[in-house]
Amino acid sequence: MRIGIPHMGNVWVTVKALLKGLDVECVVPPMSTRRTLSLGVRYSPEGLCLPFKLTLGNLIEAAEMGADVLLMPGGSGICRLGYYGNIQQQILDEMGFKVEVKAIGVSDRKLFGVLALIRSLPNKPSWSAILSSYRFGMAKQNSLDRIEMQVQKVRPVEQTKGTANRIYDKAIKAVDAADDYDALKSAEAEHAVQLNQVPRNGRKPLLVGITGEFYVLLEPFSNLDVEDELGKLGVEVRRTTFISKWTRFSLFLNAMGLNEKQRIHRAAMPYLKRDIGGDGWESVGEKVLHSREYDGIVHLAPFTCMPEIVAQNIMPSTKEKIPVLTLLCDEQMGKPGMLTRLEAFVDLLERRRKIPSSQ
Numbered sequence: 001m002r003i004g005i006p007h008m009g010n011v012w013v014t015v016k017a018l019l020k021g022l023d024v025e026c027v028v029p030p031m032s033t034r035r036t037l038s039l040g041v042r043y044s045p046e047g048l049c050l051p052f053k054l055t056l057g058n059l060i061e062a063a064e065m066g067a068d069v070l071l072m073p074g075g076s077g078i079c080r081l082g083y084y085g086n087i088q089q090q091i092l093d094e095m096g097f098k099v100e101v102k103a104i105g106v107s108d109r110k111l112f113g114v115l116a117l118i119r120s121l122p123n124k125p126s127w128s129a130i131l132s133s134y135r136f137g138m139a140k141q142n143s144l145d146r147i148e149m150q151v152q153k154v155r156p157v158e159q160t161k162g163t164a165n166r167i168y169d170k171a172i173k174a175v176d177a178a179d180d181y182d183a184l185k186s187a188e189a190e191h192a193v194q195l196n197q198v199p200r201n202g203r204k205p206l207l208v209g210i211t212g213e214f215y216v217l218l219e220p221f222s223n224l225d226v227e228d229e230l231g232k233l234g235v236e237v238r239r240t241t242f243i244s245k246w247t248r249f250s251l252f253l254n255a256m257g258l259n260e261k262q263r264i265h266r267a268a269m270p271y272l273k274r275d276i277g278g279d280g281w282e283s284v285g286e287k288v289l290h291s292r293e294y295d296g297i298v299h300l301a302p303f304t305c306m307p308e309i310v311a312q313n314i315m316p317s318t319k320e321k322i323p324v325l326t327l328l329c330d331e332q333m334g335k336p337g338m339l340t341r342l343e344a345f346v347d348l349l350e351r352r353r354k355i356p357s358s359q
Contacts, residue, residue: 001122002027004062004070004099006055009218010148011243013176014141015071021133022118022125029061032221036061041331043091049080049302050222050330051215056088063097071117074103078277079307136184138247140175143188145242147171150195152238155231156205158198165228167194205236206349207293211286212300213279213308216329217241223300224335226327226342230298233346238294240286241279264289271314280307284314291320295349298342303330323348 004027005015012028019026030036032054039060040053059070070092072085085103092099104117118130125133147168154164171191178184208230216222217239227237248260268285275281287297299315301308315324325345327338 001025001069002067004029004059004065004067006058006062006070006072007032007219007221008055008215009220009243010144010172011141011218013144013172014137014243016176017140018118018133018137021136022121022129023123024121027062027065027067029058029065032058032219036221037331043095045087047304048087049304051213051219051302052080052084052087053331054219054222055084055215056091059088059092059099059101060095060097063092063099068099070099070101072101072103078275081278136181138244139181139184140178141247142244143175143184144172145244147175147188147191147195148242150192152227152231153236154195154198154200155228156234156236157200157203159201160199161232163198164195164231167191167198203234205234206295206346206353207238208235208349209238209240209286209290209294209297210300211240211279211283211297212311213283213302213305214241214246216300216302218243222302222329223327224329224333224338226298226300226338229339229342230346233342235346235349238290240282271318272310276307276310278305278307280311283308283311284318287315287322287324288318288320291318291322294322295353296323296325296345298345299324299326301326301328303328303332323352 002025003019005012007029016026016028036057037054038057040055040057043060044053044056055072059072062070070088072088074082074085085101089101092101102117102120104114115130115134118125118134119127151164151168158164168191171187174187174191175184178187210217210227218241220227227239230237264282264285266285267288268281271288272281272284283299287299290297299308299312301312312326315326323345325341327333327341
């Protein structure tokens with residue numbers, strides 16, 4: 001069996017490690033490109049969102065590489081995500097691919113949905129093998145997320161632009177190549193030291209939170225590398241979502257996770273009193289929670305995503321007057337236009353910082 005996966009940030013490293021530990025070959029398609037997007041747009045129903053189109057493009061490329069099973073997140077939540085797998089299966093069938101799309105029930109069954117899918121593999125791995133592989137895969141994800149958080153702090157203050165990104169690219173390769181915990185620990189430590197040694201320019205950067213829909217937050221190609229572009233403008237980014245953090249309060253039903261999610265929802269309650277699907281409730285809550293900490297917020301939303309459209313319309317009306325820039329992500333979004341909006345937003349935040357009475 002050859003299992004293919006769609007891209008979503010660096011999560012491919014985690015899934016690849018997990019499947020390798022179970023003696024299953026993982027087919028990782030190329031990082032998303034214009035071809036990926038073109039394939040997804042060509043074969044998707046017009047009204048569906050960018051995450052559907054890009055993941056479909058990834059799955060097509062994985063099928064072209066010989067994958068016979070394709071993994072796709074799913075579930076029975078309010079978001080349309082629950083229908084993605086079924087529709088993508090129909091599209092791939094019509095294209096003539098002999099593949100099976102398996103939905104991972106993350107939105108309803110949490111960790112149990114992931115483990116149940118793994119247990120259904122033809123080689124029937126033992127529970128001990130599943131848990132061991134899962135732990136090692138998540139250890140890699142934790143390492144990558146810690147390194148990325150460090151990169152976010154270095155980008156806006158590095159003397160030579162692009163230095164942190166080059167170290168991060170090498171770190172991803174090193175973590176992917178690590179075969180045991182010692183090698184993983186060594187890879188993380190080595191690249192953390194390199195990031196600490198990057199020459200700084202001494203400036204105090206603006207602090208901008210990035211919130212919004214899960215996929216466009218985590219997949220740089222879908223948001224035109226917005227975090228990198230903000231870093232070039234001297235802005236330190238605080239992204240509200242990381243796979244390791246999301247796993248703790250979404251897949252595991254522990255007290256810490258439940259408390260974290262409840263804290264976000266309580267913050268949103270004066271303006272939004274119930275779950276509206278996707279990450280809309282969380283987007284509003286994150287703005288309220290961090291209004292005193294951040295200089296501004298960039299809100300990322302796929303075009304036609306109803307939960308984020310609701311959140312977008314609520315955010316300007318909250319009593320917390322922190323500036324919010326909403327970027328609607330789809331195949332029509334161009335980088336020059338996005339950069340113009342980011343530059344204007346950063347100019348606004350810099351002026352606002354100089355005039356405290358305007359806050």
